[in-house]
Amino acid sequence: MAGEVLSMKVFAAVLAFVAGEPVNVTRVCREAGCSRKTFYKYAARARVEGTAAGRQRSRRPLSSPQAISADVENEIVKLRKDLADAGVDHGATTIQWHLGRDRRWKGRVPSVATVHRVLTRRGFVTPQPTKRPKSSWRRFEAPAPNEWWQIDATEWVTAGGVVYIFNIIDDHSRLACRSRVVVEATASQAWTTFCQAAQRWGLPAGVLSDNGLCFSGKLRGFEVKFEANLRDAGIRPITARPYHPQTTGKVERFQQTLKKWLRRQDRKRGLARDLAELQARLDEFCDYYNTRRPHQGIGRGTPISRWRAMPASTPAAEPLEHPAPRPDAQTVIIDRDGKLYVNDLAIHVGVRWAGTEAIVIVDAFYATIFAGGELVRHLKIDHSRRYQPSRQRRGGPRQPRRVTS
Known part of the structure; x- marks a missing residue:
């Protein structure tokens, strides 16, 4: 790497060796963890450059035939600015996609990684903390167009x-x-x-x-x-x-x-x-x-x-059955411990709703609870037990009670 300096102990031995003093090259290299080839390379340089030979030279090649040209790099920057100004996606992937559809750059379109490096070098990329990997998400997708809309x-x-x-x-x-x-x-x-x-x-x-x-x-x-x-x-x-x-x-x-x-x-x-x-x-x-x-x-x-790539799905030929009406809503008061009682069930809602009037809809399988004008719980009823716990982890900040009596 350019700018790296050879160990002072080794370089002192190199200068002594060049000056004609007796130096055990093998022992010096073994103790310093460098090769004899490196020692003699610096010795050859020291004979020409003197003490300036201790600084390593850049390893950058004299020419890079595969390097991105200046006009392509400038076009990447221009696309980045134009897309950002239009308020649309302007990342490396999108920029590379647009370059690939411009005949001017046929055969000269860089990879997404190269476009990203150009944007980073030109100061357009802001480092971000590590994000949750995409592989951790459970993805689903309809098998055909019009299978379902969102x-x-x-x-x-x-x-x-x-x-x-x-x-x-x-x-x-x-x-x-x-x-x-x-x-x-x-x-x-x-x-x-x-x-x-x-x-x-x-x-x-x-x-x-x-x-x-x-x-x-x-x-x-x-x-x-x-x-x-x-x-x-x-x-x-x-x-x-x-x-x-x-x-x-x-x-x-x-x-x-x-x-x-x-x-x-x-x-x-x-x-x-x-x-x-x-x-x-x-x-x-x-x-x-x-x-x-x-x-x-x-x-x-x-x-x-x-x-347009494949045939679209269609709805059923006949109307679908409408659901049976749900039971009428019941009005109950949530007690000071955050529980309500309905149809021989004790359902935990939370102490923050203590003393609040709740609207409860219960059928054979589910219970839906509204309090304070919002949905506070929807649960599948466990018929093996009377008490329906919240299933939330214990601990955390203490929830304020709405009433104290």
């Missing part, structure tokens, strides 16, 4: 205030089937958004969502309009388990990418003045996302190319 709603801000954006993603191809802005995220608006997506891309076999009230009333003991309409069309409504956003992770990740782009547009063009202007931006982004953006989750292809 739907979600997220908030956004316009010049007129807070609005909501419904987003629908095809699980197999990651195609953005529809992004639509609305004033309120209701079941009726969710169904309208779904119909607009289906009009262009066809009906899916299933729809995956979280437990938001506009998508599902499963945890609340009733069926909302959105899931009822799906069943009537032969489409399976699928809901994620509570507090597990990873199940709808593809549409959640899409919304992160969408918001990153929208924030950039807000800085460049200002906040959207109304729903129509924001909808135009959503349509612009979806066109780019589907047709011109490499998606690493599908092998760096575009969603539209993957959607």
